[in-house]
Amino acid sequence: xxxxxxxxxxRALIAFLLWSFWAHALGGSQAVVLVVGSESSVADLDPVTxxxxxxxxxxxxxxxxLHPLRNRxxxxxxxxxxxxxxxxxxxxxxxxxxxxxxxxxxxRPVELTSRPRLLEALYSDPGAITFMWLRDVExxxxxxxxxxxxxx
Numbered sequence: 001x002x003x004x005x006x007x008x009x010x011r012a013l014i015a016f017l018l019w020s021f022w023a024h025a026l027g028g029s030q031a032v033v034l035v036v037g038s039e040s041s042v043a044d045l046d047p048v049t050x051x052x053x054x055x056x057x058x059x060x061x062x063x064x065x066l067h068p069l070r071n072r073x074x075x076x077x078x079x080x081x082x083x084x085x086x087x088x089x090x091x092x093x094x095x096x097x098x099x100x101x102x103x104x105x106x107x108r109p110v111e112l113t114s115r116p117r118l119l120e121a122l123y124s125d126p127g128a129i130t131f132m133w134l135r136d137v138e139x140x141x142x143x144x145x146x147x148x149x150x151x152x
Contacts, residue, residue: 029151029152030133030134030135030151030152031133031134031148031149031150031151031152032077032080032084032131032132032133032134032148032149032150032151033131033132033133033134033137033145033146033147033148033149034050034129034130034131034145034146034147034148034149035122035129035130035131035132035137035143035144035145035146036122036126036128036129036143036144036146037122037123037124037125037126037128037142037143037144038141038142038143038144039126040126040127040128040129040144041061041062041064041126042061042066042129042146043146044146044147045059045129045146045147050085050149051085051086051087053066053068053109053129054068054070054081054085054086054109055086055093055096055097055100055106056068056097056100056101056106056107056108056109057100057106058106058107061127064126064127065127066127066128066129067110067125067127067128067129068109068110068129068130069109069110069111069112069118069121069122069128069129069130070109070110070111070112070130071112071115071118071130071131071132072111072112072113073112073113073114073115073118074115074133077131077132077133078090080131080149080150081131083150084149084150085131085149097109112130115132115136118130118132119140119142119143122142122143123142129146131149134148
């Protein structure tokens with residue numbers, strides 16, 4: 001009886017390990033991408049321009065202003081945003097935004113906490129730009145990926 005239980009437990013453990021390895025191999029890597037709506041005229045933005053945009057500085061493409069949308073729909077995106085996009089801590093970012101708003105009259109980037117609302121903003125505004133997980137937008141014909149910002 002004990003041997004049968006041990007055998008079942010061993011097989012279950014092997015099956016679990018194989019499933020874990022398979023799941024990691026297929027979906028283990030993640031990427032955060034910079035995206036716009038498919039109607040946008042934005043073809044590419046260099047990292048310095050992306051940083052300026054999300055710090056609230058005005059950025060024009062073909063004479064039209066871009067509208068940064070800070071994606072707050074997933075808490076795991078916050079450290080990636082701070083490290084890879086604006087290259088500063090949350091407190092330094094908040095301070096910089098306040099300085100730009102108060103002294104320069106720059107606009108604070110809109111923060112959206114709902115992925116459906118974020119997507120709707122991208123669909124409806126050709127000047128909107130944001131960052132998202134690649135898996136959330138890779139099959140969406142209304143979204144165009146501009147560049148990869150981060151991968152694990």
